[in-house]
Every structure is written in structure tokens, then in C-alpha cells.
């Protein structure tokens with residue numbers, strides 16, 4: 001299909017506003033040399049263009065979207081209604097705090113609620129994504145060691161099952177990353193952990209339940225060992241779905257956490273944001289919290305702040321959505337959602353594991369990982385092929401080839417917002433694909449056949465991405 005620039009016709013769609021009759025004299029320096037190359041198109045054609053694009057892609061409103069570690073759950077519309085109230089949208093972060101009391105109350109209430117849920121004492125909403133929350137948390141750890149003159153601690157320990165952002169954030173915060181092994185049960189190998197702890201250890205970053213969907217049975221021992229070695233414990237709570245309202249990271253030895261409001265707390269994500277990755281901590285770290293803060297209706301700043309990680313107070317409307325989600329669920333509903341998320345994942349795992357072997361054959365938490373290693377060896381059908389085949393059933397593929405410790409991995413996270421009928425339908429699709437793998441593996445490898453675009457050249461897209469529209473080329477034609 002044509003790009004929006006290729007649909008542009010000079011002079012089209014510009015008659016909404018009368019000609020400007022205000023003259024503003026600007027200094028030369030900030031002025032453009034020539035007008036920006038914006039598409040000119042009627043409102044009618046513009047609407048059609050984006051509707052067509054939306055139809056060609058898949059979102060959570062189109063069907064089941066079991067993308068592991070991403071929590072593609074339903075985003076209740078009431079969240080959007082709240083986030084579009086003029087009292088929340090028509091404000092400016094430089095307004096005096098006493099003119100935006102409702103808004104500061106949203107921040108205060110959300111902070112207190114999330115601290116209660118996570119067992120933390122304080123929290124910042126500055127980080128605009130999970131990865132930025134990690135980065136912030138690591139800077140808190142760094143500031144803590146520095147404040148004690150304990151600057152030899154250069155290492156952050158991360159298990160091999162971790163989300164890729166963990167080692168990246170640690171490296172960005174200036175740490176050396178030490179990777180430790182998972183054992184045959186998918187848990188942290190305690191001996192490997194002990195072997196790597198020492199006076200060089202700044203801390204441990206852990207996702208629990210981890211990215212294979214398992215809750216580490218030695219968690220209390222793990223956090224105790226890290227503390228004994230003088231390190232701090234960081235909890236990656238991007239996806240809190242399995243334990244929200246049930247287990248508090250602060251009660252099992254964690255000092256710092258981040259949450260992804262755009263996952264567990266049902267604010268829309270995908271397509272690049274806006275996100276929110278609040279970072280929570282125990283009292284002794286609160287003096288280092290970043291940037292500008294709203295606390296008890298006032299604008300303040302932490303005493304020994306590490307500095308701003310974004311502008312102002314964070315993505316406020318994402319916070320409004322998350323608070324709406326929490327208040328509509330209530331203190332009874334929140335643990336219930338965790339239980340249903342875990343139930344849905346186990347239901348699917350049980351109904352599929354006879355055909356698709358699971359990587360760790362045990363009760364899972366909010367997600368589970370299948371390994372198609374044997375199917376790949378015997379039938380030459382890969383995890384990617386099965387993921388593509390699901391598209392023909394109207395199902396978004398699960399996460400593929402992650403975590404890295406499982407060969408031919410497909411990672412399924414159904415979330416609590418799907419009904420039994422939707423799960424049964426997906427189970428049937430998986431089973432039908434399996435039958436096809438046995439009967440005609442080539443047909444599976446040729447899927448999808450019903451989508452607007454078939455197989456993409458994924459290697460080409462990764463190696464030679466075209467990220468910018470080349471206007472000069474258009475003129476040459």
C-alpha cells in the first residue's frame with residue numbers, strides 16, 4: 001500500500017483554518033530554511049489511510065494475543081474515559097501545585113497503593129518505560145554504595161533467563177554484568193550464585209516469577225545470600241500479573257523494584273508508548289530518588305537525588321489509567337486477577353503439553369514456555385513456523401525464541417482477561433496445527449496464507465532496515 005507521503009497532493013486538505021492574519025516576528029536562528037515536507041491529504045483520505053493500516057495489523061482488540069512476558073491484556077474503556085477528563089488533560093507541569101490538587105492526589109494515591117502492593121516505602125513515576133525503571137533502580141543502588149564509600153562494588157548479577165533489558169540497563173548504569181546459570185528446574189543455581197558473590201557485588205537483578213514462568217523456590221535464600229555479601233536486591237516487576245496482591249517483593253528481601261504500568265496495570269502498549277515504569281524502593285534508598293516529585297500534594301525533590309531521568313513527573317495519563325484499573329478492581333479483585341492469570345496459563349499448558357512439550361514440566365505461574373526442539377528435529381517445522389500458522393487462526397503469535405535458555409521456545413501468556421472459550425479456541429488451533437505438522441509439514445512452513453502480508457524477509461528487515469523516507473528518491477521518479 002502507498003505511504004501517507006505518496007498519497008499527498010499539493011494543496012489538498014488545507015482549507016480547515018482561515019489564512020493566518022497574525023504576524024509574528026521570530027528571530028532568524030530558529031527558523032527553518034524551507035517548509036517541512038508534510039503530507040497534504042484530505043481528512044477523508046487520511047481516515048481511510050489509517051483505517052487500512054489498522055486493518056492490516058493485529059492488536060488485542062482483534063483477538064487473542066498471548067505474547068509471553070508482555071501481558072497483552074484487555075484495557076478497560078473506563079480507564080480511557082478517566083484519562084480524557086479535561087481536569088487531567090488540560091494541565092501543565094509548571095502550574096502551581098495548589099491549582100492541580102486532583103492531579104497531585106492521583107499521584108499520591110497511586111504511589112501509596114503501589115507501595116502497599118509491592119511492599120516498598122517510596123516510589124518515583126519519572127521512568128517512562130520498564131527499561132528506564134531498571135536503569136533508575138540501578139542508579140539508586142549505585143548511589144547507596146557510593147554514599148557509604150563502598151565503591152569497589154562493580155558487578156550486577158543477572159540469571160541467564162533474564163529479560164534482555166536487565167543486562168542492558170546494568171551496562172548503561174556502568175556495571176559489569178555477571179551471568180549466573182539456571183538449574184534443570186529453571187531456577188537460579190544456588191552454587192553458581194554463591195560462587196559469584198563477594199565484595200565486588202553491587203546487587204542482583206531478578207524477575208520472579210522468571211521468564212520461564214516459574215516462581216523461584218529458593219527466593220528467601222537468594223536474597224539473604226546477596227545481602228550477606230553486601231549487595232542489594234533488585235526486583236524486575238515489569239510483569240506482576242502472577243503475584244499482584246499475593247506476594248510482595250518487599251517482603252521477600254527486595255530493596256528496589258520497577259513496575260510496568262503498561263503491562264500489569266492495563267494501560268495500552270505496543271507501538272512505542274507512552275509507557276510508565278515506576279521505580280519503588282525501601283526507605284533507606286528514598287533519599288536518592290530521581291527528579292521532580294509530587295509528595296502529599298507538593299512538588300519536591302529527594303535530598304540526595306540522582307537527578308532527573310525524564311522531564312517533570314512522568315507520563316501522568318498512564319498513571320490515571322493505572323489508578324482507575326486498581327480502584328475498579330479493588331483490594332478483593334486484585335489478588336483475584338493474579339489467580340485467574342495463573343489459572344489460565346496452567347489450563348492452556350495442561351491442554352497442550354501432550355503435543356507441545358513444556359520446557360519445565362511443573363505448575364507454571366502466569367505464563368509457560370513450550371520447546372519445539374523435537375518437532376523441529378523430526379519434522380523440520382520451527383517455533384517460527386507454528387507462530388506464523390497461528391495467524392491463520394486469527395491468533396497473535398506467542399513470544400518466540402525467548403527465553404534464550406530454551407531451544408525453539410514459544411512463550412504463552414494468556415492473561416486473566418481471556419474467557420475459557422477464547423482459551424479453548426486457541427488450544428484447538430494449536431492442536432490443529434500439530435495435526436498439520438504431522439500430515440503436511442510443508443503447509444505449516446508456508447503459513448500464513450490469510451494475512452494481508454505473508455512471510456516477511458525478517459533477516460533483511462533486521463540487517464538492512466529502512467527507517468527513513470527518502471524524499472529525494474520520490475522527486476527523481
Ligand SMILES: *Cc1c(COP(=O)(O)O)cnc(C)c1O
Pocket residue numbers: 069070129130131132163165166207236238239260275277
Ligand atoms: C517488558 C519487560 C521489561 C521492559 O519493559 P519496557 O517497558 O519494554 O522497557 C523488562 N523486564 C521484563 C521482565 C519485561 O517483561
